Amino acid sequence: MSRRTSIGAELRHVAGVAIAGYFIGLNIRFTSPILTFHSYDRRWIEHYTENGYVLRDPVMVWALSRTGVIRWSDPDLPDPCGLFREAAQYGLNCGATVSVGLINSRTIASFARHDREFQDDGLVNLERSVQRMHELSAPAEALTEAQIGALRCIAGGDRFVAAAEKLGISESALKARISSARERLLARTTAEAIQRAKDSRLI
Numbered sequence: 001m002s003r004r005t006s007i008g009a010e011l012r013h014v015a016g017v018a019i020a021g022y023f024i025g026l027n028i029r030f031t032s033p034i035l036t037f038h039s040y041d042r043r044w045i046e047h048y049t050e051n052g053y054v055l056r057d058p059v060m061v062w063a064l065s066r067t068g069v070i071r072w073s074d075p076d077l078p079d080p081c082g083l084f085r086e087a088a089q090y091g092l093n094c095g096a097t098v099s100v101g102l103i104n105s106r107t108i109a110s111f112a113r114h115d116r117e118f119q120d121d122g123l124v125n126l127e128r129s130v131q132r133m134h135e136l137s138a139p140a141e142a143l144t145e146a147q148i149g150a151l152r153c154i155a156g157g158d159r160f161v162a163a164a165e166k167l168g169i170s171e172s173a174l175k176a177r178i179s180s181a182r183e184r185l186l187a188r189t190t191a192e193a194i195q196r197a198k199d200s201r202l203i
Contacts, residue, residue: 001181003136010129010136011037017122018090018111024130027105034137034186034196040112044090056081063099063108069123071096087112096123098130100199107134140184143202147184150177155194165171 007026014022021040025033040046054060058079062070070077072084072095079085087095092112101107109130111118118126143151153163153174164174178190187193197203 003186004183007035007133007136009103010133014109014111014126014129015039017118017126018113020095020112020114022109022111024107024109024133026107026133027101027139028108029105029139029199030159033107034139040092041090042127044087047086047090053081053083054165057083059095059097059110063096063097063105064103067101067106069098069127071117071123073117092168094118095127098123098127100127100131100134105139107137133170137186139196139200140202141200142179143181143197146177147181148197148203150174151181151190151194151197153179154190155198155203 010088011024014024018039021038021044023036023038025036027034034127048054048057058077059070062077072079079107084092084095091114093114094117095112096118097108097110099106099108107130109126109128149167150163153166154160158166160171160174164171166175170178178193181190181191181197182193185193185196187196194203
């Protein structure tokens with residue numbers, strides 16, 4: 001089973017628990033997550049984004065300074081800007097946030113319900129799912145020489161035919177190398193794979 005398929009299975013699990021939606025940023029590095037998933041009401045996402053709420057979101061402040069699990073109703077989670085009251089207007093009445101990983105590669109996930117608080121056992125299961133997704137999406141620490149060569153050729157502007165000829169392999173072999181590099185880097189496209197490889201100084 002591929003890492004993407006395994007992450008998909010975890011997402012289906014949490015969707016059954018967080019019935020009002022979720023937001024998950026996996027392995028956030030340099031303020032940008034490797035993968036992002038969300039199922040909140042689109043209107044809330046737009047409202048949140050348009051108002052720049054990430055800069056004053058109490059769960060983001062909490063999750064960037066510590067790891068663990070916290071309910072949004074926790075008295076240790078101050079909300080001076082009334083963000084939770086606004087979220088409730090979009091059906092996010094009760095929620096919880098999970099933070100795992102080191103500060104230089106942290107995963108932050110928030111989950112919401114409209115009917116009741118998350119139970120303790122539910123939070124334990126959500127934390128386990130987040131931890132598994134965090135591990136599954138860990139950035140690649142290395143690529144094979146074959147993958148590096150293929151990505152470098154394409155990054156340098158070669159088309160597939162020219163890159164294959166330069167490497168002395170068939171075009172199908174080149175595509176296989178690029179596909180395996182995309183899988184290792186959890187990239188949807190070759191361009192995304194090249195950028196992630198550059199960001200990680202793999203090419």
